[in-house]
Amino acid sequence: MCGIVGYVGKEEAAPFLLDGLSKLEYRGYDSAGIATIDGTKLVVEKCVGRLAALKEKIDGHVPKGTIGIGHTRWATHGRPADNNAHPHTDGAGRFAVVHNGIIENYLPLKEGLLKKGHEFKSETDSEVVVHLLADVYDGDFEAAVHRVLTMIEGSYSLVFLSKDHPDRLICAKKDNPLVIGLGNGENFIASDIPAIISRTRRTYILNDGEIAVVHRDGVDVCNFAGERIDKKVFEVNWNAEAAEKGGYEHFMLKEIHEQPKAVRDTMSQRIAKDGKSVVFNELKWDKDFLDSIDKISIVACGTAYHAGLVGKTYIEKLVRIPVEIDVASEFRYKDPIIDDKTLTVVVSQSGETSDTLAALKEAKRRGAKTVAITNVVGSSIAREADRVIYTWAGPEIAVASTKAYTTQLVAFFMLALYMAEIEGTQPSERIAELIAALQKLPDDVSRTFEDMEPIKTFATKYGFNEDAFFIGRSLDYNVAMEGSLKLKEISYIHAEAYAAGELKHGTLALIVKGVPVIALATQKSVYEKTLGNIKEVKARDAVVIGIAAADDTELAKYVDHVIKVPATDELLIPILAVIPLQLLAYYAAVTRGCDVDKPRNLAKSVTVE
Ligand code: M6R
Numbered sequence: 001m002c003g004i005v006g007y008v009g010k011e012e013a014a015p016f017l018l019d020g021l022s023k024l025e026y027r028g029y030d031s032a033g034i035a036t037i038d039g040t041k042l043v044v045e046k047c048v049g050r051l052a053a054l055k056e057k058i059d060g061h062v063p064k065g066t067i068g069i070g071h072t073r074w075a076t077h078g079r080p081a082d083n084n085a086h087p088h089t090d091g092a093g094r095f096a097v098v099h100n101g102i103i104e105n106y107l108p109l110k111e112g113l114l115k116k117g118h119e120f121k122s123e124t125d126s127e128v129v130v131h132l133l134a135d136v137y138d139g140d141f142e143a144a145v146h147r148v149l150t151m152i153e154g155s156y157s158l159v160f161l162s163k164d165h166p167d168r169l170i171c172a173k174k175d176n177p178l179v180i181g182l183g184n185g186e187n188f189i190a191s192d193i194p195a196i197i198s199r200t201r202r203t204y205i206l207n208d209g210e211i212a213v214v215h216r217d218g219v220d221v222c223n224f225a226g227e228r229i230d231k232k233v234f235e236v237n238w239n240a241e242a243a244e245k246g247g248y249e250h251f252m253l254k255e256i257h258e259q260p261k262a263v264r265d266t267m268s269q270r271i272a273k274d275g276k277s278v279v280f281n282e283l284k285w286d287k288d289f290l291d292s293i294d295k296i297s298i299v300a301c302g303t304a305y306h307a308g309l310v311g312k313t314y315i316e317k318l319v320r321i322p323v324e325i326d327v328a329s330e331f332r333y334k335d336p337i338i339d340d341k342t343l344t345v346v347v348s349q350s351g352e353t354s355d356t357l358a359a360l361k362e363a364k365r366r367g368a369k370t371v372a373i374t375n376v377v378g379s380s381i382a383r384e385a386d387r388v389i390y391t392w393a394g395p396e397i398a399v400a401s402t403k404a405y406t407t408q409l410v411a412f413f414m415l416a417l418y419m420a421e422i423e424g425t426q427p428s429e430r431i432a433e434l435i436a437a438l439q440k441l442p443d444d445v446s447r448t449f450e451d452m453e454p455i456k457t458f459a460t461k462y463g464f465n466e467d468a469f470f471i472g473r474s475l476d477y478n479v480a481m482e483g484s485l486k487l488k489e490i491s492y493i494h495a496e497a498y499a500a501g502e503l504k505h506g507t508l509a510l511i512v513k514g515v516p517v518i519a520l521a522t523q524k525s526v527y528e529k530t531l532g533n534i535k536e537v538k539a540r541d542a543v544v545i546g547i548a549a550a551d552d553t554e555l556a557k558y559v560d561h562v563i564k565v566p567a568t569d570e571l572l573i574p575i576l577a578v579i580p581l582q583l584l585a586y587y588a589a590v591t592r593g594c595d596v597d598k599p600r601n602l603a604k605s606v607t608v609e
Contacts, residue, residue: 002029002071002072002073002074002086002099002100002191003021003024003025003027003029003071003072003100003190003191003192003195004069004070004071004098004100004157004159004178004189004190004191005017005020005021005024005069005070005071005188005189005190005191005195005196006068006069006070006098006159006161006169006171006188006189006190006214007020007066007067007068007069007186007187007188007189008066008067008167008168008169008186008187008214008215008216009066009067009183009185009186009187009216010066010185010186010216011066011186012062012064012065012066013034013036013063013065013066013067013068014034014036014058014062014063014064014065014068015062016188016199017034017036017068017069017070018034018051018054018055018070019198020070020188020190020195020196021034021051021070021071021072021195022051023194023195023197023198023240023244024072024190024191024192024194024195025050025051025072026194026244026397027072027074027192027394027395027397028074028394028395028397029072029073029074030048030049030073030074030075030080030377030378031046031047031048031049031072031073031075031080031081031082031084031085032046032047032049032050032051032053032054032070032071032072032073032085033045033046033047033054033070033071033073033085033086033087034046034054034063034068034069034070034071034087035063035068035069035070035087035089035096035098035161036063036064036065036067036068037065037067037068037161037163037166038063038064038065039065040163041163042089042093042094042095042096042161042163043063043064043065044063044087044089044096045057045058045063046071046082046085046086046087047082047085048080048081048082048084048085051072065166066216067161067166067167067168067169068161069087069096069097069098069159069161069169069189070087070098071085071086071087071098071099073085073086074377074394074395075377075378076102076125076377076390076392077102077106077123077124077125077126078122078123078124078377079123079377079378080377080378081122081123083121083122083123084122084123084124086098086099086124086126087161088121088122088124088126088127088129088130089130090118090130090131090133090134091118091119091131091134092134093163094134094137094162094163094164095130095133095134095137095160095161095162095163096130096160096161097126097129097130097133097158097159097160097161098126098158098159099126099129099156099157099158100156100157100158100176100177100191101154101155101156101157101174101175101176102125102154102155102156102265102268102269102392103125103126103128103129103152103153103154103156104125104153104154104268104269105152105153105154106125106128106152106154109128109132109151109152110128110131113128113131113132113135116135118131118134118135125154128152129148129152129156129158132148132151132152133145133148133160136148136151139164141160141162141164141165141168141170142170142213145160145170145172145211146211146224146226149172149211149224150224154174154268154269155174155175155176155261155264155265155268156172156173156174156175156176157171157172157173157174157176157177157178157191157206158171158172158173159171159178159189167215167216168213168214168215169189169213169214170211170212170213170214171189171206171211171212171214172210172211172212172224173206173207173208173209173210174208174209175208175261175264176191177191177192178190178191178206179191179192179193179196179203179204179205179206180203180204180206180212180214180219181196181199181200181202181203182200182202182203182204182219182233183199183200183202185216185217186199186216187214187215187216187218187219188200189212189214192243192244192246193236193238193243193246194240194243194244197236197238197240197243198240201235201236201237202233202234202235202236203233203234203235203236204219204221204231204232204233204234205234206221209223209224210222210223210224210229211223211224219231249590250398250586250590250596250597251397251398251597252398252400252402252490252582252586252596252597253586253596255396255397255398255402255403256402256403256579256582256583256586257449258393258394258403259402259403259406259445259579260442260443260445260446261394261442262391262392262393262394262403262406262407263406263407263410263441263442263445263575264442265392265393265394265407266391266392266393266407266410266411267410267414267438267439267441267442268392269281270414271435271438271439275432275435275436275439276428276431276432276435277417277418277421277431277435278414278417278418278421278435279418280389280414280415280418282387282388282389282390283371283387283389283418285418285419285422286422287422287423289369290321290419290422290423292340292341293321293341293342293343293369294321294322294341294342295321295322295323295324295338295341295342295343296315296321296322296323296324296342296343296344296345297323297324297325297326297331297336297338297342297343297344297345297363297368298311298312298323298324298325298326298344298345298346298347299325299326299327299328299331299344299345299346299347299356299359299360299363300325300327300328300346300347300348300356301327301328301329301348301353301355301356301606302401302485303349303401303404303405303482303485303486304347304348304349304353304356304373304401304404304405304408305325305327305328305347306405306478306481306482306485307347307373307405307408307409307412307482308325308345308347308408308412309325309478309481310409310412310475310478310479310574311323311345311347311408311409311412311415311416312325313474313475313478313571314412314413314415314416314571315412315415315416315419317416317571318416318417318419318420318425318426318571319416319419319420319423319425320423320425321419321423326359327355328346328353328355328356328358328359329355331359331362332355332358332359332362336362336363336366338363338366338367338368339366339367339368340367340368340369342363342366342367342368342369343368343369343370343371344359344360344363344364344368344369344370344371345370345371345372345373345415346359346360346363346370346371346372346373346374346381346385347372347373347374347408348372348373348374348379348381349374349375349376349391349393349396349401349404349408350374350375350376350379350604350605351372351374351375351376351379351380351381351382352376352379352380352381352605353381353605353606354606355606356381357380357381357384360372360381360384360385361384364384369386370384370385370386370387371385371386371387371388371389372384372385372387372388372389373388373389373391373408373411373412373415374388374389374390374391375390375391375392375393375395375396375404375407377390389411389415391404391407391408391410391411392407393406393407396604397597397604398596398597398604399489399490399597399598399599399602399603399604400486400489400490400582400585400596400597400599402486402582405482405578406445406575406578406579409574409575410438410441410575413434413438413571413572414438417431417434417435417438433569434569434571434572437568437569437572438572440568441568441572441575444565444566444568444572444576445575445576445579447566448565448566448576448579448580449579451563451564452563452579452580452583454561454563455545455563455580455583455584455587456583456587458516458545458561458584459583459584459585459586459587459588459590459591460587460591462516462543462588463491463493463587463588463591463592464591464592465493465514465515465516466493466494467493467494467495467496467510467515467516468484468487468493468494468495468496468515468516468517468518469495469496469497469498469507469510469511469515469516469517469518469537469542470483470484470487470495470496470497470498470517470518470519470520470581471497471498471499471500471503471517471518471519471520471530471533471534471537472497472499472500472519472520472521472522472523472530473499473500473501473523473526473529473530473533474523474525474526475522475523475570475571475573475574476500476520476521476522476523476526476530476547476574476577477497477498477499477500477520478574479520479574479577479578479581480497480498480518480520480581481497482578482581483495483497483518483520483578483581483582483584483585484496484497485497486581486582486584486585487581487584487585487588489585489599489602490585490586490588490589490594490596490599491585491588491589491591491592491594492592492594492599492600493588493592500519500529500530500533500534501529501533503533503536503537504536508536508537508540511536511537511540511542512540512541512542513540513541513542514541514542514543515542515543516542516543516544516545517537517542517543517544517545518544518545518547518581518584519533519534519537519544519545519546519547519559520546520547520577521534521546521547521548521552521555522547522548522549522565522570522573522574522577523570523573524570525570527554531554531555531558534546534555534558534559535558538558538559543560544558544559544560544561545559545560545561545562545563546558546559546561546562546563547562547563547565547577547580547581548562548563548564548565549564549565549566549567549568549573550564550565550566550567551567552564563580565577565579565580
């Protein structure tokens, strides 16, 4: 996730900018840069790699000036490279801009600017902002920024620096965090509190739709309509470590709560303006291409494999193409039956998992067409695959994968809709209905958190049990598998996921009085059957926690506790139903005193076979 810093005051800006960016390093990044105003000159220094590389680059000629901005970039549009690093400048070197988020309409804006003669130096969506600013500027910096904000669509936190106005920074926020640190004769801007906490604890937290003009002696805040806003000072009382986690106790909990935004970002730019179709500019497949494929093979590990299981259902239900799925470590050695009529989809959050990368190479060696679903731009898997669908979840720091999983499901869902439309396997009304449900999803994810207190209570109560079972049918079974992995991984409780209908073929022997069973019953098509299986475990005195849709009126009669998630299309409900399971694992691990973010024996990126 990108990091932003800004400084205006009486001291040299660069030392603060570099120090502030170093406090954001934990968030992950691939390039860094700063810009200051030295007298009448705008000075920009940036490069790919770690901050250490930037410091080395500017050693002996650190940019001077008492006003400046800085940025660490986590690549989305455009690979990690010097020219894609922020700050971006206009052609005349009058303005510099740093940006977090996604400018959704950057392509048409860029085309218009190119026609007017603007020359672009990067492949990023962000650069369009600074050219727009230069384009509309007529001497009034604030007015030009306001004008730019009416032209861009998407999510952003932005900080603008102007050589003609060396006494102020202007920043704006929409769907990305931005905070202003209030000092004495100096003020700070940052995307996150850790960057400024060593200099001040007095802050303004900007809300969506707010713009701030930051001088060394004052800060003026208004809304996008230009109306003045009186901000209340927020005193930060977190320590530096808590600040890195945004006030959450662990990265995992923070990342679980980032899912509404992660889901929204993954959908961003991939739904047509009329809301009726999915757009994948990164694929550009047509009917001929899809007709040349007679099966799809999904390959992944761990949580990404569980996402693939859901993806298989999405594709088979909506596109009616047969889908095989393998864990990558097995695929490599099974002499897979794939050829040039196979489309291999590999899934990997990190894009570096050794088994998945090897499987991808094996699929290519056998002639398969390939596409990667990954979260890391420029990763080995992204570079190796023919095509890439990025999940824009932002960096995931906790070993346990959470927002990566939900965004992988979103990517698969959109891929299935995209293919269904090309193949004509679903009526356009059904596609529009599913897209409407998808557009509602980020809000549904937010609402899911509203009623999660019972999960905490349940986890605290049963956290010391040594076994737990997860059951469900159809997509609920796939989600059960992910819930079970999460619990094992971070709480070290032995957990098993079972297809609910399969219990009686062996596992039911383990269900005795007091054993916790988490039963998912969100799938209407198999609801009655699942209820029957829940009665089987209840009859053996298991303690059952049921996960159901908000409109469910039955389940409560048969289980000990019910957790409701917002009702939506049954294909999308896994993205909501997994959230209580992530929280269950989290709170169980906390109850047991486990190292939640770094569970024993595990690594975030598994780069060995
Ligand atoms: O980076 P990848 O998605 O390729 O990683 C795959 C698995 O190692 C990963 O999902 C693992 O299972 C997680 N720790 C589960 O939370």
